[in-house]
Amino acid sequence: MGATAFLYILLSLWVQDAAAILGFTRSDFPQDFVFGSGTSAYQYEGAVAEDGRRPSFWDTFTHAGKMPDQSTGDVTADGYHKYKEDIKLISDTGLEAYRFSISWSRLIPNGRGAVNPKGLQFYNNIIDELVKHGIQIHITLHHLDLPQILEDEYGGWLSPRIIEDFTAYADVCFREFGGRVTYWTTVNEPNIGAVASYGSGQLPPGRCSDPFGITKCTAGNSSTEPYVAVHTYLLAHASVARLYREKYRAMQKGVVGINIYSFWSYPFTDSTADLEATQRCKDFMFGWILEPLVFGDYPEMMKKNVGSRLPSFTKVQSELIKGSSDFIGINHYYSLYVSDRQTEPGIRDYNRDMSIYYRASRTEPPAGQGAPTNVPSDPKGLQLVLGYLKETYGITQLYVHENGVGSANDSLDDTYRVDYLSSYMGSTLDAIRNGVNVRGYFAWALMDLFELLAGYESKYGLYRIDFDDERRPRQARLSARWYSGFLKKNGSSIRVSRVQEDLRLTTVF
Numbered sequence: 001m002g003a004t005a006f007l008y009i010l011l012s013l014w015v016q017d018a019a020a021i022l023g024f025t026r027s028d029f030p031q032d033f034v035f036g037s038g039t040s041a042y043q044y045e046g047a048v049a050e051d052g053r054r055p056s057f058w059d060t061f062t063h064a065g066k067m068p069d070q071s072t073g074d075v076t077a078d079g080y081h082k083y084k085e086d087i088k089l090i091s092d093t094g095l096e097a098y099r100f101s102i103s104w105s106r107l108i109p110n111g112r113g114a115v116n117p118k119g120l121q122f123y124n125n126i127i128d129e130l131v132k133h134g135i136q137i138h139i140t141l142h143h144l145d146l147p148q149i150l151e152d153e154y155g156g157w158l159s160p161r162i163i164e165d166f167t168a169y170a171d172v173c174f175r176e177f178g179g180r181v182t183y184w185t186t187v188n189e190p191n192i193g194a195v196a197s198y199g200s201g202q203l204p205p206g207r208c209s210d211p212f213g214i215t216k217c218t219a220g221n222s223s224t225e226p227y228v229a230v231h232t233y234l235l236a237h238a239s240v241a242r243l244y245r246e247k248y249r250a251m252q253k254g255v256v257g258i259n260i261y262s263f264w265s266y267p268f269t270d271s272t273a274d275l276e277a278t279q280r281c282k283d284f285m286f287g288w289i290l291e292p293l294v295f296g297d298y299p300e301m302m303k304k305n306v307g308s309r310l311p312s313f314t315k316v317q318s319e320l321i322k323g324s325s326d327f328i329g330i331n332h333y334y335s336l337y338v339s340d341r342q343t344e345p346g347i348r349d350y351n352r353d354m355s356i357y358y359r360a361s362r363t364e365p366p367a368g369q370g371a372p373t374n375v376p377s378d379p380k381g382l383q384l385v386l387g388y389l390k391e392t393y394g395i396t397q398l399y400v401h402e403n404g405v406g407s408a409n410d411s412l413d414d415t416y417r418v419d420y421l422s423s424y425m426g427s428t429l430d431a432i433r434n435g436v437n438v439r440g441y442f443a444w445a446l447m448d449l450f451e452l453l454a455g456y457e458s459k460y461g462l463y464r465i466d467f468d469d470e471r472r473p474r475q476a477r478l479s480a481r482w483y484s485g486f487l488k489k490n491g492s493s494i495r496v497s498r499v500q501e502d503l504r505l506t507t508v509f
C-alpha cells in the first residue's frame with residue numbers, strides 16, 4: 001500500500017470520526033453561511049508613515065507610550081507589504097470570507113478632500129486579490145481608527161461635524177470598491193469603544209475624568225462624552241446607510257450594517273435586584289445601540305439613569321436611524337455574572353449609571369470597571385446572545401464578526417484555541433437550529449496582531465507571527481490546521497489528539 005493510499009484511508013477514518021465527536025460538520029450549516037477570519041487596519045498593516053498615510057489617533061496614542069507594553073502598530077504584522085501572501089494563506093486554509101477594515105488615514109490622509117492614490121491602490125490590490133481567490137469580502141469603515149487631524153480640528157466623534165466627513169469617506173469607499181464588495185460595516189464596537197475611548201481612557205483618544213479613568217487622562221468628561229460619542233456614531237452610521245441606499249444599493253446590491261461588542265450576562269443570584277441588574281446590563285450594552293436602530297430611541301432605562309447627560313434624537317434623526325442597519329455583527333468573547341450595585345450619590349459614569357458589578361466566575365470578587373481577566377470559555381453564552389438579539393429586537397440578519405481566545409503563550413500547539421473555536425461554532429449552529437438567522441462566523445484573528453487593549457502581550461492568531469523577526473514569518477498553529485480540515489474536508493469536530501496525529505503523519509509522509 002502506497003503512502004498516499006494509506007494517508008487517504010486515515011483521512012477518511014478521521015473525517016467520519018469527526019462528525020461523531022462534536023456532532024456537526026461544515027455541511028450542517030446553511031450553504032450560504034460563511035466561515036472566515038479577520039484583521040483590522042491599524043492592528044495589521046503597519047507602514048504607518050509610508051506612501052502618503054498620515055497619523056491616525058492610534059499613532060498619537062501609542063507613540064505617547066499609552067499601551068501597557070509601550071508598543072505601537074508601526075510595523076505589527078506588516079500586512080501592507082505582505083497582504084498578497086496572506087490572502088494566499090486565507091485561500092489555502094480554505095476560509096470562505098475575510099473581514100478587514102480600511103484605514104481612513106491611508107485613503108484620505110487629511111480626513112477629507114484628496115484621495116491618496118497609493119492608499120487607493122493598496123485597497124484595490126487587496127480586493128482584487130480576494131476576488132481572484134473567491135473569498136467573500138467584509139469591510140469595516142471605522143474600526144476605531146480615526147485620522148488624528150479630525151481629532152485635532154473638532155474633537156473627532158464628539159462633534160457632529162464628523163458626520164459629513166465620515167459620509168464623504170464612505171462615499172469614496174462605495175464608489176471605488178463597491179463594485180466588488182457587498183458587505184459593509186460602518187462602525188466596529190461603538191458601545192464598548194465609546195466607553196474605553198471616553199470613559200476609562202484605555203483607547204484613543206484616551207479621554208476621561210477623575211475618578212473614572214483607568215489611565216490618567218489630561219482631558220475629557222467620563223460622565224458625558226461616552227454618550228455623546230455613541231450619539232454621533234449612530235447619526236454617522238445612519239447617514240452612511242442612507243447614502244448607500246440612495247446612491248449605490250440598486251447598482252451594487254450590497255448591505256450596510258453595524259457591529260456591537262457583546263458578552264452574555266447571567267444574574268449572579270436569582271434575587272430580583274440581580275435580575276434587574278442583569279437587564280440593565282443588557283439595555284446599556286445592546287439596547288444603547290439597537291433600540292435607536294430598531295425603534296428610533298434610547299432604552300427607557302438609560303433615559304432614566306443617565307438623565308440629561310443622554311443626548312436626544314430629533315424626530316427627523318430618529319426616523320433616519322430607525323431601520324438603517326441591514327444586519328448586526330457581534331464581537332463575542334465571554335460571559336459574565338452580574339449583580340446589583342447600589343446607585344451612588346454624586347457624579348456618575350457609564351458604569352455607575354448602569355449600577356452593576358460583574359464577575360468572570362462565581363468565585364471571583366465583584367468588579368465595577370475595566371476588562372475582566374481569566375474569563376472561562378462559555379460557548380452557550382454566544383447562543384444566548386444571538387437568541388436574545390432576535391427575540392428582543394427582531395434582528396433578522398446576524399454575523400459573529402469576532403470570536404476567539406487570546407494567550408500570552410504563543411506556542412503553535414494551541415489545543416485550547418481549537419476547543420474554544422469549535423465549541424463556539426457549535427453554539428452558533430445551535431442558534432441557527434433555533435431559528436436565528438446567523439449568516440457567518442469570523443474567528444478573531446487571522447494572525448497575531450497588535451491587540452487594541454494588550455499590544456503584543458496577548459496572541460489571538462490562527463497563524464503565529466514572530467515579531468522579533470523583521471520578516472514577520474507566519475506559521476500555522478494547530479487551530480489554523482484544524483479550521484482548514486473542518487472547512488475543506490467537511491470534518492469538524494476532529495478530536496484534537498487526532499489532528500495532532502494527522503499532523504505527525506503528514507510530516508512523516
Ligand SMILES: *[C@@H]1O[C@H](CO)[C@@H](O)[C@H](O)[C@H]1NC(C)=O
Binds near residue numbers: 209210220221224
Ligand atoms: C462633565 O459634564 C457635566 C455635565 O455638563 C458637568 O456637570 C461636570 O462638571 C463635567 N465634569 C468635568 C470633569 O468636567
Ligand SMILES: *[C@@H]1O[C@H](CO)[C@@H](O)[C@H](O)[C@H]1NC(C)=O
Binds near residue numbers: 409410411413414415
Ligand atoms: C505554552 O503552551 C505549550 C503547549 O501547550 C506548553 O507546552 C508550554 O509549556 C507553554 N509555555 C508556557 C510558558 O506556559
Ligand SMILES: *[C@@H]1O[C@H](CO)[C@@H](O)[C@H](O)[C@H]1NC(C)=O
Binds near residue numbers: 016019026
Ligand atoms: C459532510 O458530512 C456529513 C456527516 O458525515 C454528511 O452528512 C454530509 O453529506 C457531508 N457533506 C459533504 C458535502 O460531503
